[in-house]
Structure formats: C-alpha cells, structure tokens
Amino acid sequence: MKVGALLTSAGINIGLCILFLSFYSVLRKQPQNVKVYFGRRIAEQHKRLRGAFILERFVPSPSWIVRSLQCTEDEIVSTAGLDAVVFNRVLVFSIRIFSLAAILCLFGVLPLNYFGQDMQHEQIPSASLETFTIGNMKEKSIWLWVHCVVLYIISGVACFLLYMEYKHIARLRLLHLVRTTTNRSQFTVLVRGIPKSTHESFNSAVESFFTSYHAPSYLSHQVVYKVGKLQKIVTGAKKVYRKFKHFKGTTVDQTCRSVTYRCCLCGVSSNSFQLLPTEEQEREKPCVKNSNLNLPAEECAAAFVFFKTRYAALIVSKILQTSNPMKWVTSLAPEPKDMV
Incomplete structure (x- = not known):
C-alpha cells in the first residue's frame, strides 16, 4: 500500500466526519428534533417549542463544539447526568493516549524505520508503507532499543492514566x-429461583435463609404474589367451583308446569323448573355463607429482600448464594416504576 493511498483514505474519512458534523449541527437546531437532543432539559423546564422559520437553523455552525469544550464536569452532570461525564472521560483518555503515541512515533520511531537501511528512497506520497515499519530496520541494529523504550513508555503512561481516570470516576460516583x-431500590435485592419445599412456604424459606447467612445486614423481605388479571380470573373460577361443590347431587323437580305469559295478541311460553336438594343432602350440606371461600393469594418463587445498607445489598446481589446457580438467584431490584 502506498502512502498516497493512505492519505487519500484519511482525507475521505475526515471529509465525511466534517459532513456528518455539519448535518448534526443543522438537525439539532430543528424544532422537531429538539426533543431528541434536549429531552432531559425540556422535561425539567417544560418549555414549549416554537416553530417559527429562522434561517440560522439551516446553517452549519461549529460554535456548539467550542461551548461543549468549555463546559465543566459539574455542568455536564447537572445537564446530562453522570454517564455523559464518564463517556467524556473515556474520550479524553483516548485522545491523550493517541496524542502521546503519535508524538513518539512521528519523531522517534518512524524516522528510524524510514532510514533503517541504505537505499534510494522515493518521494513520500509514492513510497510504500513497508519503509515506515520495523521490517525496514537492519538486522541486529543498535537502534532497536528505541522501539522497546517507546512501547514501555506508552504502556506505562496508559496504565497510569487508566488508574487516574478510574480514581476520578469512582470519586464522581x-x-x-x-x-x-436515597432510593429504596438501592437497599433492595430481587431474589428468584427460591426452592420449593413441602414443609414450609416461600415466605418462611426466605426468612430462614437470609437470617442464617446474612443476619447482620438482613432487615426484612416481601414475597411476590400472583395478583395479575389472569390470576384474578383463576382465583374467581376456583371460588365458583367451591361454591358449586356444595350443590353437587341436586335433583330436578319433576312437577314442572308450563307457564304462559300473554301480552295483548302476542305471548311467550316457558317451562319453569327448580333445583331441590334431597332431604339427606340438606342435612349434610353446610351453610354456604358460613364456609370459608376466600382462597389465599398464591406465592411466587421470588421475593424482595431489604437490607440495612446499600453496600450489603450490592454484595448480596453480586455473589453466588448456593452451588446451584439456578437457585437463590440475586440481583439488584429494579425501580418501583419498572416493576409489573
């Protein structure tokens, strides 16, 4: 590959970046896209959008880049949140590493590789990229130590910058x-896969498990019950079934008679009948009103467990509770608005 082809490819990519940035600077100023690019700010301020025609909206402007570079981290946190600051720090870290590598390679490594052998060099746009690699160096050259030193410098600086960025982001966090x-979900852990036992309910199983293994930090728990629309229908069907069980074995009165209702010139006839229980069933059948027809809510194999500290909830949500990864599965509880 020639250096001229590489420069051409770089020029095309740079041109496309400038074109996309121009499109972005125009689209972000359109009224219909304000909700996309400034959704959080609009949600906090509740401002109405104006649809008046302004020529400035259709002219690309790089002023937003200058303003974004002048923003402090506190302003970014208040406007876009902590995730935007972390993303910005990742970009800054990448720019620092790339800048250091570019300076060391342009002024230290590439000249050594280019003049590594005694040869007739072509003009740089027509030269091959192999002349800029370590393969162009002479065997057992005394300048090979430069490559090792540059590699160690870049690696050491990268590790140091990673440590500083992690420390800074942890402090911001x-x-x-x-x-x-304080959010209640930060102290809550969602437990799933509770093993079913014939000796105790899910409620008792959760209490005994966490009082045994997490007694210092355990506070309380709440078992999940099936209370959805489908479960209400199933519960209602069970109640109706239990009611009809009391009328099992009823007999039909054989002395049914035809009753005719007349209204002027038209009429409708119908056969009336009634269900009469036998005398023996009347004595044995308990009173329906006095029977307990309220079925208890059905428990699920899941529960919300509350802890005294956020650190304890985080530790419990990350560690494996048992040797079987499909039982006692723990994770941080979602937000209350995200639960159904």
Whole structure:
C-alpha cells in the first residue's frame, strides 16, 4: 500500500466526519428534533417549542463544539447526568493516549524505520508503507532499543492514566450517590429461583435463609404474589367451583308446569323448573355463607429482600448464594416504576 493511498483514505474519512458534523449541527437546531437532543432539559423546564422559520437553523455552525469544550464536569452532570461525564472521560483518555503515541512515533520511531537501511528512497506520497515499519530496520541494529523504550513508555503512561481516570470516576460516583436522594431500590435485592419445599412456604424459606447467612445486614423481605388479571380470573373460577361443590347431587323437580305469559295478541311460553336438594343432602350440606371461600393469594418463587445498607445489598446481589446457580438467584431490584 502506498502512502498516497493512505492519505487519500484519511482525507475521505475526515471529509465525511466534517459532513456528518455539519448535518448534526443543522438537525439539532430543528424544532422537531429538539426533543431528541434536549429531552432531559425540556422535561425539567417544560418549555414549549416554537416553530417559527429562522434561517440560522439551516446553517452549519461549529460554535456548539467550542461551548461543549468549555463546559465543566459539574455542568455536564447537572445537564446530562453522570454517564455523559464518564463517556467524556473515556474520550479524553483516548485522545491523550493517541496524542502521546503519535508524538513518539512521528519523531522517534518512524524516522528510524524510514532510514533503517541504505537505499534510494522515493518521494513520500509514492513510497510504500513497508519503509515506515520495523521490517525496514537492519538486522541486529543498535537502534532497536528505541522501539522497546517507546512501547514501555506508552504502556506505562496508559496504565497510569487508566488508574487516574478510574480514581476520578469512582470519586464522581461516590459524590453522585451522596448528593442524590436515597432510593429504596438501592437497599433492595430481587431474589428468584427460591426452592420449593413441602414443609414450609416461600415466605418462611426466605426468612430462614437470609437470617442464617446474612443476619447482620438482613432487615426484612416481601414475597411476590400472583395478583395479575389472569390470576384474578383463576382465583374467581376456583371460588365458583367451591361454591358449586356444595350443590353437587341436586335433583330436578319433576312437577314442572308450563307457564304462559300473554301480552295483548302476542305471548311467550316457558317451562319453569327448580333445583331441590334431597332431604339427606340438606342435612349434610353446610351453610354456604358460613364456609370459608376466600382462597389465599398464591406465592411466587421470588421475593424482595431489604437490607440495612446499600453496600450489603450490592454484595448480596453480586455473589453466588448456593452451588446451584439456578437457585437463590440475586440481583439488584429494579425501580418501583419498572416493576409489573
């Protein structure tokens, strides 16, 4: 591959980036796209959008890039949230590593590779990329140590910057948790796959398990019950079935007679009958009103477990509770609005 082809490819990519940035600078200013690019700000301020025609909306402007570079981390956190700050820090880390590698390679490695052998060099646009690689160096050259030094410098700086970025993001995370209001879901763990036992209910199983293994941090729990629309229909059907069981074995009165209702010139005839229980069943049948027809809600093999600290809830949600990964599966509880 020639250097000129590489420069041409780089020029095409740079041109496409400039074109896409221009499209973005135009689209972000359109009234119909404001909800996409500024949804959080609109949700907080509740401002109405104006649909007046303004020529400036259709002219690309790089001023937003300058304003974005001037924003502080506190402003980004208040406007876009902590995730935007983390993404911004990742970009900054990448730019730093790329800048360091570019400086060391352009002024240290590439000249050594290019003049590594005594040869007639062509002009750079027509030269091959192999002349800029380590393969162009002489065997047992005394300048090979430069490549190793540059590699160690880039690796060491990358590890140091990763440590600093992780430390900085962890501090921002802690500050964000301290400043925000306490959420109940941060102290709650969703437990699934509770093993079914014939000796005790799910409620008792959850209480005995967490009081045995997490007694210092365990607070309380709430078992999940089947209370959906389908479960209501099934429960109603069970209640109706139990009611009809009391009327099992009833007999039909054989002395049915035809009753005719007349209204002027038209009439409808119908046969009336009634269900009469036998005397023996009348004595044995208990009173329906006094019978207990309220069925208890059916428990699910899942529960919400509450802990005293957020750290304890996080640890329980991450560790494996038993040797069987399909039982006592724990995870952080979702937000209350996300649960059905």
